[in-house]
Amino acid sequence: MNIILMSSLFGVAAFVLPATASKEDLKVSVSVWPPGSEVFLEECVLLQCTVASNSTFVWRYRWFRHKPDTVQKTQENPRHMVSGGSYSITAVTWEDAGSYWCRAERSDSNGTVVLLSGPTTLSVSELLLPSLTLTPSTRHMFIGDTFTIRCPEPQTSSSSWVLRQTSPSHGTRTYDSKTAACSPLEGSIGAARSGTCVLSAARRHAGLYWCEDAEGRSKAVHITVSSGPVIMRTPAFAVPQGSSAVLSCHYWRGNHTKSTFFRNGIEMCTTSSSSPGRDIKLTIANVTEAHQGFYKCASQDRKLESAESWLSVRRHSLSADLSAGSNPGYWIGSCVCILFILVAIWLIHYFKYKMIYTQSCWTPSGEESPATALPATKQDVTEVQWDLSWMEMSNLLSHT
Missing domain, CATH: 2.60.40.10 (Immunoglobulins)
Incomplete structure (x- = not known):
């Protein structure tokens, strides 16, 4: 029985047991939606395991975190859901950062094929830029429900946001706020705001939505469409x-x-x-x-x-305070509060020092107090014994 190891430039490995006569080019990879290795706190993320081959075999998928082996599997986390080749994360947290692998398997009369992807590493950060707006604010819709998605205001007059969506088949459709056309999403543009896309929920509208421009992207939100x-x-x-x-x-x-x-x-x-x-x-x-x-x-x-x-x-996070600091009124109020606190601390230390100095150095009348004799105390027995021993030793020394 032969064991064949094939590797690609992207760190993809395939193990075939036993070797078959098929010469198909087997590759497995993990794609991330929204694209990129950086994900944001509280958003939704989708990882998709895909096998590129010329066959139509049915593959079985398994997912791993941190270590691509059979011991360290996906963590028992209710926000992490696996459905075949899809791995979704709801409301990303700092703990979701790390490496992810997927493994694809299939068996037939010729043997078993096992494909292991290369690592996909996700880094988590906090997004301070404005995000998209969803009305009504819910991720779950009935077929026929009307909802609107609005991208943030463009940073400059020359830039524009692009609304992107991954459909259930993982294709990507876009809406360009500059052309004010929602036709790829089969919706209409709100009359009051050209950046708002109004949609009537259908099965094709389920998936991830996010906005992109030249500066980056917004958080992604996942929408499901149900018939009851x-x-x-x-x-x-x-x-x-x-x-x-x-x-x-x-x-x-x-x-x-x-x-x-x-x-x-x-x-x-x-x-x-x-x-x-x-x-x-x-x-x-x-x-x-x-x-x-x-x-x-x-x-x-x-x-x-x-x-x-x-x-x-x-x-509550420090980032919110930093973003609020862009308001001039915020800085004025902060400076006043800091100044007040410093003055209060100085006054407390001043009066505390004055009180200690008065009690230790000054008398109530400002004159020196007369010296008083210490009361006589009885000599301790140990002192007497020690004195006697010292006297005896002195006598001995004098006789010598």
Whole structure:
């Protein structure tokens, strides 16, 4: 039995057991959407494993992190989801940085072919530039729902944003804000704002969306399009810590008055609506990181249940303070506060020093206090013994 090792310039290796007569050029690679090795906090990222070959074999895929072996597999993380050759990450965190591998396998009468990709390394950073706007702010839509996507304002008059989308077949379609044409996405342009793309949700509109220009890109958001019976709507982007988050159990049809909400598979509560309808909402006030997780909802009789939707909570960061520092009023207020703090510290130290100096050096009348004799104390026994020994030793020395 022969073992053949083939490697390419891109670090791709293929192991064939046993050697077959096929001369197809087998290559496996991992593509990242949005393209690039740098991903941003709280956005959605998709990794796609692809085998380039002339055959139509059905491949089985396995994913690995940090080490491409059978021991270190994908971590047990609810934000990391594997579906065949697709590896998606919801709401990227700092811990998601690292190397990723995929392995493709197939078996037939001639043997087993195992292909291992080269490492794909992701680095995580925080995006301070404006991101795209999604209205309504939810990643889950019903077929026929109207939603709008707006790219940030161009940095200069000569530049323009390009809205990109990866379709379910992983093709890329674009919308150019300069030409004000949404035809590739089969939508229309809002009359008030030329940079807004208005879409009527269809299956082809599912996928990742992000904006690009000459300076870089925005965060990517993943949109799913469903035909029912119920979807769980959570905010599309991270909710600031301390604010309120509105969750919605949205039904395809019918009138509903109660819904049960779950977090990470555990029942939270049952919420009632004052009037029957398709939407039953749950408001979480003063959200913290403890509220972060996957949410789903179900009808009162539990016959209708939604898929899970992630709620992300953004903690306070120094970057937000730095971005706020571009406002002149921010700097003026900061300088006043710092000056006030320095004056307060100086006053505290001044009066503390004056009080200590007064108590240790000055008398209440400003005159020196008369010296007082120390009270007589009884001599300690050990002192007497020590004195006697010293006297005896002196006598001995004098006689010598």
